[in-house]
Amino acid sequence: MPQYLVANWKMNGSAEFANRWLADLGRKSGSDRQVIVCAPAIVLGNPAVVAQAQNAGIALGGQDCHAESYGAYTGWISAPMLAELGATAVIVGHSERRQYAGERDGDVAAKARAAHAAGLTAIVCVGESLDERQAGRAETLVEQQVRASLPDSTTVNNTLLAYEPIWAIGTGQVAEPADVAAMHDHLARVCSDLGLPGLPLLYGGSVKPNNAGDLLALGHVDGALVGGASLDATSFAAIIDAAPKGQASGVCA
Numbered sequence: 001m002p003q004y005l006v007a008n009w010k011m012n013g014s015a016e017f018a019n020r021w022l023a024d025l026g027r028k029s030g031s032d033r034q035v036i037v038c039a040p041a042i043v044l045g046n047p048a049v050v051a052q053a054q055n056a057g058i059a060l061g062g063q064d065c066h067a068e069s070y071g072a073y074t075g076w077i078s079a080p081m082l083a084e085l086g087a088t089a090v091i092v093g094h095s096e097r098r099q100y101a102g103e104r105d106g107d108v109a110a111k112a113r114a115a116h117a118a119g120l121t122a123i124v125c126v127g128e129s130l131d132e133r134q135a136g137r138a139e140t141l142v143e144q145q146v147r148a149s150l151p152d153s154t155t156v157n158n159t160l161l162a163y164e165p166i167w168a169i170g171t172g173q174v175a176e177p178a179d180v181a182a183m184h185d186h187l188a189r190v191c192s193d194l195g196l197p198g199l200p201l202l203y204g205g206s207v208k209p210n211n212a213g214d215l216l217a218l219g220h221v222d223g224a225l226v227g228g229a230s231l232d233a234t235s236f237a238a239i240i241d242a243a244p245k246g247q248a249s250g251v252c253a
Ligand code: PEP
Pocket: 008, 164, 168, 169, 170, 171, 172, 204, 205, 206, 207, 225, 226, 227, 228, 229
């Protein structure tokens, strides 16, 4: 499978920023690397950005979607709307949504199901808090999240599962490679048990150019979800370059 390098710009960027960023990044996607940029809707809706991303082989994604396709949900965006903007993926269940919008596993599963129905790849996020890790409960809790957040529409071709320890997101505090390896081994077993062997597993949490090589070389780490460092095209390019060569043809191409 290819390595998946997903940029999460969060509530940052503009069409102008995106055009410059894409020009600076250059062509980094290939048969062994799938680059996905999850940007605010204002960026996804810009035809010049969509065209430039397409030329560079880069997929565009949203950062959240509603579980319904349309309706009286002021301020939300639905999965079919994201697809109409040119997105082929969407993040669901990011810890910032779980924390600030009170989303629970059932909500995340409903959103992932909506994404699948709209033909989008769902990038489903799970991860433990620092207290949970220090209490030795990380694997148990993350497994529970996975089982409750992946809807029955999940296949290895329409979903990426991102393990993002909450305490490592945006803090500069990256998880120890041994802990990431142990969690990803565990998640690989859980996915097999769910009838999803080979579901791509991404790590996220303060991935930077100086630690990406070590993290991406670990077993069952099939890519990275990158927040802060993805806003700088040079840093993100270095993270992509640090990924080991994978094999052709993955989801979201
Ligand atoms: C994220 O937002 O998913 C993330 C991993 O952020 P950062 O890389 O900044 O920790």
